[in-house]
Each structure stands twice: as C-alpha cells, then as structure tokens.
Amino acid sequence: MSALELRAVCKSYGAVAAVQNVDLRVETGSRTAIVGASGSGKTTLLRVIAGFEAPDAGSVILNGKVLADGSHTIPAHKRAIGFVPQDGALFPHLTVAANIGFGLAGNSSTRAQRIAELMDMVALGREMLGRWPHELSGGQQQRVALARALAQRPQLMLLDEPFSALDTGLRAATRKAVAQLLSAAGITTILVTHDQAEALSFADQLAVMRNGRLVQAGTSMDIYLRPVDEATAVFLGDAVVLPAQLENGWADCALGRIPADDDGRNGAAQIMLRPEQLQLSAIAPSGADAKGCTGTITDMDFGGSACMLTVRLNASAASAVGSDASRSLLVRSSSIQAPPVGATVRITVTGRAHVFNAPTP
Ligand code: ADP
Numbered sequence: 001m002s003a004l005e006l007r008a009v010c011k012s013y014g015a016v017a018a019v020q021n022v023d024l025r026v027e028t029g030s031r032t033a034i035v036g037a038s039g040s041g042k043t044t045l046l047r048v049i050a051g052f053e054a055p056d057a058g059s060v061i062l063n064g065k066v067l068a069d070g071s072h073t074i075p076a077h078k079r080a081i082g083f084v085p086q087d088g089a090l091f092p093h094l095t096v097a098a099n100i101g102f103g104l105a106g107n108s109s110t111r112a113q114r115i116a117e118l119m120d121m122v123a124l125g126r127e128m129l130g131r132w133p134h135e136l137s138g139g140q141q142q143r144v145a146l147a148r149a150l151a152q153r154p155q156l157m158l159l160d161e162p163f164s165a166l167d168t169g170l171r172a173a174t175r176k177a178v179a180q181l182l183s184a185a186g187i188t189t190i191l192v193t194h195d196q197a198e199a200l201s202f203a204d205q206l207a208v209m210r211n212g213r214l215v216q217a218g219t220s221m222d223i224y225l226r227p228v229d230e231a232t233a234v235f236l237g238d239a240v241v242l243p244a245q246l247e248n249g250w251a252d253c254a255l256g257r258i259p260a261d262d263d264g265r266n267g268a269a270q271i272m273l274r275p276e277q278l279q280l281s282a283i284a285p286s287g288a289d290a291k292g293c294t295g296t297i298t299d300m301d302f303g304g305s306a307c308m309l310t311v312r313l314n315a316s317a318a319s320a321v322g323s324d325a326s327r328s329l330l331v332r333s334s335s336i337q338a339p340p341v342g343a344t345v346r347i348t349v350t351g352r353a354h355v356f357n358a359p360t361p
C-alpha cells in the first residue's frame with residue numbers, strides 16, 4: 001500500500017516553477033531518496049508534503065487522507081509528518097531535553113520518560129540532556145533534531161539533506177544509524193540529497209528531479225543501470241555513452257556487437273555502459289591476438305583500491321559506427337590489476353548495454 005501519494009503537484013514562486021507536475025508514490029515503511037542538483041525543487045517538494053507550503057495545483061495524500069488538494073490544505077501540525085530541515089534548526093536557547101520535548105504533551109514525569117526513550121532511539125547518552133546546541137557536534141545536533149521530529153510519532157519522516165554538514169566518515173555512519181532506526185520504527189521516510197552515493201545507499205526507491213520535474217522514479221539499481229537519459233546517467237555515476245546501431249536486441253558500436261537491454265528497437269540510438277562493465281586485458285601492441293576491440297591506456301586516475309583508466313580506442317574500432325577516431329572510454333579497474341599507461345589492451349563487455357529512450361520530438 002502507498003503511504004504517500006503525490007498527484008500532479010505544482011508550486012511556483014513568482015516566475016520560478018520550483019515544482020512542476022510531480023507524481024510520486026511512496027510505499028508504507030519504505031525509504032525514498034529524492035536526488036537532484038541544487039535548485040531542482042527538492043526542498044520545495046518536501047515543504048509541500050510537510051504542509052509548510054500549499055501547492056498551486058495537485059494533491060498530497062497520506063494513508064488515504066487528503067492533506068492538500070489544490071488550495072485546500074490541512075495545516076502542518078495536524079499532518080503527523082516529521083521534518084528535519086537542512087540545518088537541523090535546533091532552538092539555540094533551549095537545552096537538548098527542551099528541544100526534544102518541545103511539542104510533547106503530558107506532565108513532567110511522562111515527558112521526561114519519553115525524552116529519555118527518544119535519546120536512546122537516536123543513541124545519545126543521558127549526559128547530553130542538559131547541554132546546549134552549541135555544545136554538540138554536528139552529528140549530535142542532527143540526532144537531536146531527529147529525536148525532536150520522532151517525538152511526534154510521525155507516520156512519515158522527511159529529511160532534507162540532514163547529513164550534508166557532516167564529514168565523510170561520520171556522515172556514512174550517521175546515515176546508516178538513522179536508516180536502521182527509522183526502519184526498525186517502521187516509519188516511511190523520504191530523504192532529500194544532492195549526493196548520489198548517499199541516495200543509492202539509503203533508498204529503496206530513488207526519485208530524480210531536474211528543473212522542478214520528476215524525471216525518473218524506481219529502485220536504485222534500476223535507475224543506475226537504466227537511466228532515462230544521459231543527464232540522469234551521469235548524475236548517478238560515471239557512464240560510457242556511445243552511438244550505436246540497434247538490431248533485434250544487439251547494439252553495434254565502437255566496442256563491437258554487444259547485447260542491448262531493448263530488443264524492440266532498431267536503428268540509430270545512444271547506448272550506455274557503466275565503467276565496471278568493461279574489462280581490460282593486456283595484449284601485445286601488434287600481432288595476431290589484436291582482434292576484437294582494442295585500445296591504448298592514455299591516463300590513470302588513481303583512487304586507492306580502484307582506479308579509473310582512460311582508454312583510447314584504436315582507429316578501426318573507433319570508426320566502426322560513425323564515431324570519431326579519437327574516442328576515449330573510462331574503465332574502472334582494481335588498482336592491483338591495472339595495466340600501465342601506454343599498454344595496449346583488449347576491451348571486453350559484461351552484461352547488456354542500456355539503450356536510452358529516443359528523445360521525444
Ligand atoms: P533544492 O532544494 O533542490 O536545491 P529548492 O526547492 O530550494 O531546490 O528551489 C527550487 C527553486 O525555487 C530554485 O530556483 C529556488 O531559487 C526557488 N525558490 C525556492 N524557495 C523560494 C522562495 N521562498 N521564494 C522564491 N523562490 C524560491
């Protein structure tokens with residue numbers, strides 16, 4: 001069952017169409033990541049869901065209840081939606097305990113008990129209760145903001161780039177802890193981020209926004225391997241994009257004839273491979289074994305355990321399908337096995353090439 005459903009949601013600020021015609025379904029108990037470049041409308045969409053903004057058109061439905069339908073809206077505090085904004089936004093003049101207990105009903109002892117429970121949930125020690133926000137690290141502040149949002153027992157939790165201020169190690173650890181905590185509590189979650197690695201690791205469902213529009217939604221794996229277009233492909237990671245001729249499920253391209261993931265289309269198309277689908281094996285620079293697709297390593301970008309190699313295709317391969325003779329590819333390789341710069345290599349492909357949709361005229 002869908003917990004949240006957005007239907008044709010639109011929101012403009014003056015001439016800026018921040019969110020245009022967005023349809024999205026989020027399943028109960030699942031984790032969705034909304035990704036997109038800065039300014040693509042992610043925060044605006046969260047604010048419409050939370051009820052801080054009314055949509056200009058469209059509807060927001062949570063667990064079958066209509067929260068907004070055009071200009072008719074239910075106020076934010078009646079929505080049972082938790083919201084952790086980009087900067088955490090703790091009240092600076094309140095202690096940790098008072099921040100978490102801010103909207104809590106009940107007498108002082110039931111409130112204290114609930115605050116203690118929430119501190120446990122977000123793994124903050126009791127000794128933090130009397131501290132002020134400025135006495136906490138960035139990660140601790142985010143945990144307090146999360147505890148404050150959890151205090152309202154939300155059906156839906158919205159997280160707006162909550163980890164962006166944390167440094168890399170803490171960021172991954174906090175993300176994992178928060179994901180586990182929300183899953184254990186069965187809370188449907190939407191995370192907004194401009195970090196593709198964070199989105200891919202966090203989400204069951206990925207929703208990609210560009211210029212106010214939702215360009216694609218699906219599982220992380222599906223969108224990574226089958227993006228709708230080149231811009232989405234490169235947003236989610238490195239990609240090798242080549243012109244090809246399709247024929248009954250095969251793509252003829254500079255890498256030879258490789259299986260394609262669309263057997264219903266024939267003729268010219270753009271295809272995509274992820275760099276990890278390409279393997280290199282060193283061969284003698286000239287000679288009998290130089291058949292198949294070959295190239296020369298022209299650059300190596302060392303990245304620790306893995307490295308990224310630039311391979312210039314040899315002339316006959318490059319000219320196979322109308323591409324320019326100087327075409328280069330990126331290939332990811334384990335650092336230990338990487339052939340050196342200058343080596344001649346054979347390139348083999350694993351898996352299928354993804355065929356981009358034909359551009360709509
Ligand atoms: P993101 O969170 O993806 O970075 P936003 O939703 O914050 O994007 O912004 C989307 C667009 O709407 C941007 O062009 C931004 O400048 C504009 N925008 C956002 N909030 C307002 C506002 N309160 N008033 C005017 N323009 C806004």
Ligand code: MG
Nearest residue numbers: 042043044086
């Ligand atoms: Mg934002």
